[in-house]
Amino acid sequence: MKAQRVVWGETLAEIASTDPTLVVLDGDLATSTRADIVADKQPDAFIEVGIAEQNMVGMAFGMSTLGYRPWLSTFGVFLTHRAIDQIRMLVSQTKAPVRIAAAYSGLLNGSSGKTHQDIEDFAIMRAMPNMTVIAPADEYEAASVIRWAAEHPGPVYIRFARDAVTPVFPEDHVFEVAKPVAVRNGSDVTLISTGVQTSRTLDAANILAEAGIEAQVIHLATLKPLDDAALLSLIGNQENVVTVEDHSRIGGLGGLVAELLSERGGTRLTRIGLEDRWSESAPNEFLLEKYGLSAERVAESVKASLLITAR
């Protein structure tokens, strides 16, 4: 198992070896985001900007106007929050080909706590016109997403996780933008998940299977743009839909699916995610358990949602 950030550093270094337009701008976190791999292997593609995220976004935009396709390297929280006005005006409103690589996203960030846990990024980035929003499931999908994004002509936001998860996809998996993918079949309930949470959601589905509940699991790597028709067709006439995300229950994947399903009747949606409160610093297992995102806790919540569903 490889962490997505390692895949990110290695893949960028590889692309940079033949593509002189690829540059990585770092906010003094290269050893964490693993942009240091680029600094070691392709030093000309690496630009240290220092602890100055707003400046970094401004410079990335400026370079993009001369043909560069810059990637940003820092913790996601300092992009979607600290530098959001710069991303909004200089990147999103200009359609600049800046790749916003959000490292250490979500709840699990090596015990740094609530200041560093970006649990609102989907809500913010989804609402931004022109923005493509992607959360790869594992190391293999991450590699494919990075290659796709490197060629994309507009702004891209990619949510990366700090720690490795059990892969969801085979090594040769090819990411298709906007396409939801059913990663498990089942007819009792549909679980929709995104990012590395999909790996834990699959584990939850296996726990549910032991209790005789067969869950379909849909992975949504792209939150925006989304092929609505494809998602609705995968859901079919399933009445019990549950979203699971390492994000606030407000405005993220759950919000997205609620918006979509509100346009048709007959589905009961349960949104599993972080309650409307800040979290804390602690080891991953503790956080997943306490905040309801471990496979066991997700399985429990799904069971509870089925109990209260009129069938």
Add this chain to the structure above:
Amino acid sequence: MTAVDHRSHDHVELDTLARRARWHIVNTVATSKAGHIGGPLSAADLLTALYFRQLRIDPTNPSNPDRDRFILSKGHCAIGLYSVLALRGYFPEEELATFDHGDSRLQGHPDMLLTPGVDASTGSLGQGLSAGAGMALAAKRLEKDFHTWVMVGDGEIEEGMIWETVISAPRFRLDNLTLIIDLNGLQQYGWPRGEGDRFDRSEPMGHVDLEAVFRGFGWQTLSIDGHDWEEILTAYATANERRGVAGTPTVIIANTAKGHGISFTRGTYKWHNGIATTEELELAHSELIAELLLEGNDR
């Protein structure tokens, strides 16, 4: 080791406290398997002197409205602050063992809602000086006599928000505000010092004449050795005396070494954070604590 009799009793006591703080830092991070080392160690003397000799505070009444305020803007150095707060009596030293564990009062970054003695929440770099300016301005308007102290890192001051406050604080005549820059010569990654050696990183502010810059913005500047008790205490007293009379804020540019106090962490950029091995912990203990026991200074 300097001979004991060359140092004043006061300095010996501070030295003992700082050694114990440093031991708490490296030991707690090793036990919790999370946290930073280099920045807390470089700041340990500055924090010890501040909490034990300068701040007008009462650990039994941490929310006294007239207390001096302190903001650790470089919030990743939380364990340094917690260690000194524990030694100063804000909470039991044993509680340090809960650092970074779930349900703890001691979060990875300082949390003013949880930890007694923490005056502002920090963790996203660059925000503490503005918070301090607000406290200092409110103190003036409310005719309160306390002093507000803010500590930043030398990498942290690459953040633009710092400079927004540097420009505006003299306009507000905030002579009750002091900025301490822990100029330890390293940030997390930064820039290589020269060709070829990627482990030899250059100083974040190596190309900046900080004294001239701050003077240009209208600040009083004091440059000191941040590991010399005499210089630290004198600078603190000078900054504090100007409260209510000078009309300009003070910056103390404290020359320190990242990781100071432990041989294998000093000046080593990869010890920005890190978990000491059992052998490293033993070495740190022998350098910090065993010497105290020999000298009979451990209280």
